[in-house]
Amino acid sequence: MRIQKIVSCFLLLLFFVPAAAFGLTGSWDALFWPKGEDLLDGSAAGQIEESLVAAFPGRDWLCGGTAALQTALGQNQYNNCFYSENGIIRNLPDADEQITAQNLQALQQYAASTRSPCYFLLCPTAAAIEQNQIPSLALELLFNQKQYIQRCYSSLSSLVYTIDGYNSLFSHQSEYLFYRTDSRLTALGCYHLYVSAGAKLGYSARSMDYFSISHPVHDFVGNVASLVPYVSVQPDLISLFHYQKHNWTIWLQPDPGTNEEKIRLYDLSQLESDDPLRVYLGPDCGVTDLLIPDTPYDGTLLVFTDGSCDALFPLMALHYQQVRVVDLNTATPAQLSQIDPDCFDQVLFAFSVEHFGYDSFVSDALGAGPLS
Amino acid sequence: MRLASLSFLYGFLPAAWILYSLFPKRVRWAALLVCSAAFCFLADPSALLLFAVSATVDYGLGLWMERFEEQNQKRRTIMILMVSKNLLLFFGISIYCQLKGLQTPLGLSVCTLLGTGYAVDIYNGEALYEHHWGKFLLSHLLFMKLPAGPLVRYRTMREQLSAPKIHLDALGEPICLLIQGVAKQVILGTPMQQLYRTLSSFSRADHSVFSLWLMPLCAAMSLYFTLSGYCDMARGLGGMFGISLPRNFYYPYQSRSITDFVGRFQISVTNYLKTYLYHPLGEDSGGFVSSALNISVVTLLWGLWFGFRINYLVWGGYFVLLILLERSVWGKIMTKLPVFFLRVYTFALVLFSFVIFNGRSMAQSLFFFRGMLGLGNLPLATASSLYLASQYAFFLVLSVLFSTSLPHSLKGALKKRFPTAASLTGAVCYGALLVLSTGFILYS
16 A cells, blocks of 8 residues: 555656756746736647747756657658768758749849850759668658759750769769758869869869868758757768968958958858858858959859858859859848849859749849849 | 646646635635636637536526427527537537647537537436536536546536535545556557657558557557546546546456447447447347447447547447347357367457558558558568567557456455555555656657
């Protein structure tokens, strides 16, 4: 009888532990206390639960333990992401055909309306390249990005030259091409794209020996990590490629045409910002010029991108007098309206499948240009 | 508010239990009524109003019926009025919600069917007229049985609500039952549901024979662990508040025949239909045609308990057919067959039934049937279905294991042999299970 009492008390007390923890830590304020209208419209219970989940004592420990247990029991997929200690790879759903068609049409129209030659680089994501890190049985579940890129390329007219990023990345698939915790390309991944783009854009890519590589950040945790919380994945390195052959200084001019001050390439203060990968192109201002005053080259390049391969453009800048990078996700209509592609020798569209197939940002943004 | 939620387990429940314990025994029902009304209000404010009005009308009509003790005609009219009102509410609101794509009010079936049973019971003299409005309302709103039952007859509730007893030394078992229910839902029910949803999102071309067998298995496990989880929680909570509620499932997937399965799956619904429909219709007494008709009516309604869809009706019809075949064709042969064979036979037929149960249309169910039998020109297995199965392999094995009585028998044997050690180890295990379930709720 006494044992039964002990057992009952022990089990009953378990339900009071969180309330006691809230009381001891004085964190009652973190909870949602419903008001009259919340109670009447039936939303109170949901809001209370949400606040309790967010502030639950020992939440990180409990979630971490559950995630570790599920991983130990054989699960390696969560929130449509494959995960292992080597990284998180986000699987993409099938691309939206209508959005793709709209984006392609916008791109095609833009190319038709400018005298400058246009180039299109559609980058695959880690799910297409790092297939050796995905369970072999799961490969069938993956969206076929190679086929998608080929389909996009073949639907464009001869006005747009296409750049094969897929094969150049796939041939180096064992290298550190994608961040473990972010969907974007690493500096090394961008270097391989820089090499393969050179043949089409007409420059001779510098070999790796011309660069010194620094790693100012060793603990970068990127945008995919939040999709698979509580799973332990090794943080990433952020690498910077410094050109050493000539004594050139690459300048960044954020938002050209305004009074923004020029800054040197690789603004390390950006490493402290909410997106450390802004280190490559400086502050988030929509349009950025990369300039080398002492360069012997006189070409100019206009780039429309989506922020997926920012480390690529400082490398390309070595072959031009001016590279203007326009991030279609953040550039304002006013900024876009001031861009005249005919003032540039070449126009490059560099996007990731991750955005191009699912978001109509290309058709939305290019529709605002002066040539539409 | 859901029973397997943090706000209920660590907020509402401790507060309700303290309030209940602080009240003197005589008026504990009032504390329970306040808690139940609060639960219902938090979960669905409009449902509280609906049930309060409905119960009050039933209460009033019951008292009115009592006035006509000698006038059977009037009593019958009042009984029909009460039954019609409750069935109209049940069917009307359910169908309306289904047509409009709305959520059915929490506890609608439990409340209206309790009212229906009360009307029939007092008319037949099988229950006393209730003179206490508060207790009558409480029997309708009792928070632990609102989400998914079990369905209880009013007279059973009445006896318990008049003097609910709680003893500290008897609390262990109900708390274990509550934890078991939560664990069933969040650790086993949810993963099975996730796997089922992923598989059901496959296009026809992506399916294989393996995935088509896996789908009903997941559906069966998900439904069982979700519903029996609710019932365990209700029974556990009932025990914590001094109320004993019946079990709703008795290891249905180890049944030895389809007739046995129907008796073990949603037991309280089966019993309710037997009491208020099968017995008054004359059970088996009127020859084969009559008994077949009675079985058909009861089993079809048993199928419709889950909702008003053509698939649920066909699901009930499927069981009617099998029960009748067992009774009249191969029932005698079955008695001579080994138990293992009978269990496999029943489980296979039950899996087939879940193809009907879960099909979006009858055409889809037919496609699945053909595929399962290897008639759909589908591959035996695809890499994607094998991958998904491998992801959930542990939970699949655990689900199958815990849907049998094996763990319970093992626990019973240990308890018999080492009572003290088993109690203490059991408490620690259940404590760990609660922590694990909390982790699963948080992580999901």
